Amino acid sequence: MGYYKVPRSVLFLCLFISFCLPCQFLAYEVEADQPVQLLIDASEGSGRRIPDTLFGIFFEEINHAGTGGLWAELVSNRGFEAGGANIPSNIDPWSIIGDESSLIVSTDRSSCFERNKVALRMEVLCDSEGAHICPSGGVGIYNPGFWGMNIEQGKSYKVVFYVRSTGAIDMSVSFTDSNGFSTLASANIIASASDVSNWTKMEVILEAKSTNHNSRLQLTTTKKGVVWFDQVSAMPLDTYKGHGFRKDLVDMLTRIKPRFLRFPGGCFVEGEWLRNAFRWKESIGPWEERPGHFGDVWMYWTDDGLGYFEFLQLADDLDALPIWVFNNGISHNDQVDTSSILPFVQEALDGLEFARGDLNSKWGAVRAAMGHPEPFDLRYVAIGNEDCGKKNYRGNYLKFYDAIRRAYPDIKMITNCDGSSRPLDHPADMYDFHIYTSASNLFSMTHQFDHTSRNGPKAFVSEYAVTGKDAGTGSLLAALAEAGFLIGLEKNSDIVQMASYAPLFVNTNDRRWNPDAIVFNSSQHYGTPSYWVQHFFAESSGATLLNAALETNSSSLVASAITWKNSEGQSYIRIKIVNFGSTSVNLKISVSGLDPNSVELSGSTKTILTSANVMDENSFKEPEKIAPIQTLLESADKEMAVQVLPHSFTSFDLLKKSVSLRIKEDDSSSISSI
Numbered sequence: 043m044g045y046y047k048v049p050r051s052v053l054f055l056c057l058f059i060s061f062c063l064p065c066q067f068l069a070y071e072v073e074a075d076q077p078v079q080l081l082i083d084a085s086e087g088s089g090r091r092i093p094d095t096l097f098g099i100f101f102e103e104i105n106h107a108g109t110g111g112l113w114a115e116l117v118s119n120r121g122f123e124a125g126g127a128n129i130p131s132n133i134d135p136w137s138i139i140g141d142e143s144s145l146i147v148s149t150d151r152s153s154c155f156e157r158n159k160v161a162l163r164m165e166v167l168c169d170s171e172g173a174h175i176c177p178s179g180g181v182g183i184y185n186p187g188f189w190g191m192n193i194e195q196g197k198s199y200k201v202v203f204y205v206r207s208t209g210a211i212d213m214s215v216s217f218t219d220s221n222g223f224s225t226l227a228s229a230n231i232i233a234s235a236s237d238v239s240n241w242t243k244m245e246v247i248l249e250a251k252s253t254n255h256n257s258r259l260q261l262t263t264t265k266k267g268v269v270w271f272d273q274v275s276a277m278p279l280d281t282y283k284g285h286g287f288r289k290d291l292v293d294m295l296t297r298i299k300p301r302f303l304r305f306p307g308g309c310f311v312e313g314e315w316l317r318n319a320f321r322w323k324e325s326i327g328p329w330e331e332r333p334g335h336f337g338d339v340w341m342y343w344t345d346d347g348l349g350y351f352e353f354l355q356l357a358d359d360l361d362a363l364p365i366w367v368f369n370n371g372i373s374h375n376d377q378v379d380t381s382s383i384l385p386f387v388q389e390a391l392d393g394l395e396f397a398r399g400d401l402n403s404k405w406g407a408v409r410a411a412m413g414h415p416e417p418f419d420l421r422y423v424a425i426g427n428e429d430c431g432k433k434n435y436r437g438n439y440l441k442f443y444d445a446i447r448r449a450y451p452d453i454k455m456i457t458n459c460d461g462s463s464r465p466l467d468h469p470a471d472m473y474d475f476h477i478y479t480s481a482s483n484l485f486s487m488t489h490q491f492d493h494t495s496r497n498g499p500k501a502f503v504s505e506y507a508v509t510g511k512d513a514g515t516g517s518l519l520a521a522l523a524e525a526g527f528l529i530g531l532e533k534n535s536d537i538v539q540m541a542s543y544a545p546l547f548v549n550t551n552d553r554r555w556n557p558d559a560i561v562f563n564s565s566q567h568y569g570t571p572s573y574w575v576q577h578f579f580a581e582s583s584g585a586t587l588l589n590a591a592l593e594t595n596s597s598s599l600v601a602s603a604i605t606w607k608n609s610e611g612q613s614y615i616r617i618k619i620v621n622f623g624s625t626s627v628n629l630k631i632s633v634s635g636l637d638p639n640s641v642e643l644s645g646s647t648k649t650i651l652t653s654a655n656v657m658d659e660n661s662f663k664e665p666e667k668i669a670p671i672q673t674l675l676e677s678a679d680k681e682m683a684v685q686v687l688p689h690s691f692t693s694f695d696l697l698k699k700s701v702s703l704r705i706k707e708d709d710s711s712s713i714s715s716i
């Protein structure tokens with residue numbers, strides 16, 4: 043069933059735990075006088091199918107999640123646009139190599155790209171010969187990337203830039219350490235004056251001869267003259283499916299098997315002001331031509347290399363359904379009047395045509411030109427984000443709803459208004475439910491949807507997390523509360539169709555929001571305990587929910603049971619239990635409806651997420667201090683007495699014996715398994 047390769051330290055911990063189990067009875071207070079029973083009905087046909095879409099991910103461009111994160115572009119502010127369209131502008135984080143006596147660097151608006159006119163002008167005053175000799179390493183500019191570029195020995199990187207000059211050029215393109223002292227990879231670019239008298243695209247592959255996680259990209263020369271640069275990009279050649287995504291971070295996503303991808307925000311979609319909100323049309327087409335924009339909610343510039351097309355591509359690559367959240371004419375501080383909303387409605391319709399239109403449609407043809415002739419499988423859109431309480435929400439919403447329903451009758455539309463406690467006053471296929479709260483609140487919300495009407499639209503819990511002091515930057519306590527909440531969602535999955543944690547990623551150099559599921563810097567990453575909780579639910583989407591009754595007086599325990607199949611067709615019963623309390627629990631599990639001897643001992647496992655202290659967190663130093671530990675379940679059976687550790691999340695996977703059938707075919711016989 044493929045959890046993950048168990049690191050040696052974890053194996054030691056496992057051994058330690060099994061040796062210490064007897065002592066644990068002494069160490070923990072055991073709820074001995076409270077017999078706790080979990081009765082599970084596994085009889086054929088008794089369960090209910092969980093929606094295929096139940097657990098997915100919500101990607102927001104927050105915390106430098108995409109730019110300087112999932113999107114593998116190494117250069118920050120590659121087009122020199124981040125300082126604004128007015129010149130002179132701030133070229134940060136670019137810096138100058140050399141002093142005023144040897145070069146003058148400025149910005150002008152001479153770029154060949156219409157939507158991003160700012161270019162960098164570099165006047166080199168020194169030369170390789172004559173009275174004013176350049177310093178030996180040359181003069182020029184460098185870019186440190188997003189808090190250092192991760193350049194790895196043996197790996198290749200494609201560097202592209204646009205250049206123009208008044209004369210011939212002779213320059214070095216190199217990756218160096220953060221001070222420019224040692225060179226990791228370098229190439230020379232030589233061109234005659236006529237070759238570069240107009241803007242010219244240069245492309246070079248650099249192979250790194252050593253590793254440095256905090257490198258920079260340099261463009262240097264010892265040749266006198268005037269050179270302009272624009273759209274300087276450096277990408278590793280080795281990206282996920284060759285589509286530009288940082289591989290190690292996508293691997294973290296694939297491990298939790300997301301069934302949908304909600305994107306690109308969040309508040310990022312709204313903007314503090316509409317003029318700074320994400321606009322899909324500005325984020326498509328050749329990367330060089332994209333204007334980029336300043337996201338004024340999370341306060342950073344993005345070149346929009348990770349644009350609308352790339353999000354749809356990512357969903358495709360993950361085999362997850364895309365859920366596009368678009369701006370409905372409302373930001374945090376301004377709103378378009380419903381009487382003037384039609385251009386925004388048209389923008390959304392064009393976005394749908396871009397994703398789904400055929401090759402003869404205007405926007406479908408643009409998608410095809412970007413390399414994806416087949417339509418993307420876009421079936422869900424969210425009309426705005428957290429805007430239900432805003433004055434124009436309902437008016438604007440209905441304009442979008444009607445137009446999309448007419449043009450795309452099958453598209454499911456998600457409203458920002460919560461329909462879980464009272465009926466909606468407008469039509470919708472689903473409603474958004476967001477919850478950020480304390481650990482005890484979220485844990486008790488395991489019953490949130492128990493009494494929700496089953497007649498209205500379905501619920502999409504598109505953002506949930508424990509926040510505040512219970513969570514720190516990703517505590518076990520927060521994760522356990524989330525596990526309890528998710529068990530509640532699993533049980534109510536007849537009404538809750540989708541759920542995703544938020545936020546998904548944080549670059550530790552720009553923590554705008556705590557906690558997050560996946561933490562990274564230029565070269566490292568780890569999952570917080572909340573990430574690992576999601577891992578326990580990876581098999582739930584599309585599985586069968588079994589009737590499970592927990593007989594206990596304790597309000598600190600919640601449990602569920604499902605049956606699921608692995609990729610080899612083996613069937614498991616997965617029993618998940620959260621113990622949110624500080625006492626160990628002796629639990630009797632009885633599974634009815636199974637034939638005698640129908641549980642395989644050898645493949646049955648127990649997986650535990652816990653730690654010595656509820657406020658423990660993972661870190662770059664101890665990335666898997668709190669991670670699921672899987673061991674064989676020696677007591678696997680229909681009837682089991684197990685101990686559930688305090689402050690823990692445990693799953694028991696009982697491998698069901700396959701029934702062998704002997705099929706007679708003429709005079710030969712074969713055996714097949716079901």
Ligand code: AHR
Pocket residue numbers: 102104307308309310427428505544545555
């Ligand atoms: O997940 C972080 C933010 O929380 C999202 O941008 C927003 O939708 C919510 O308020």
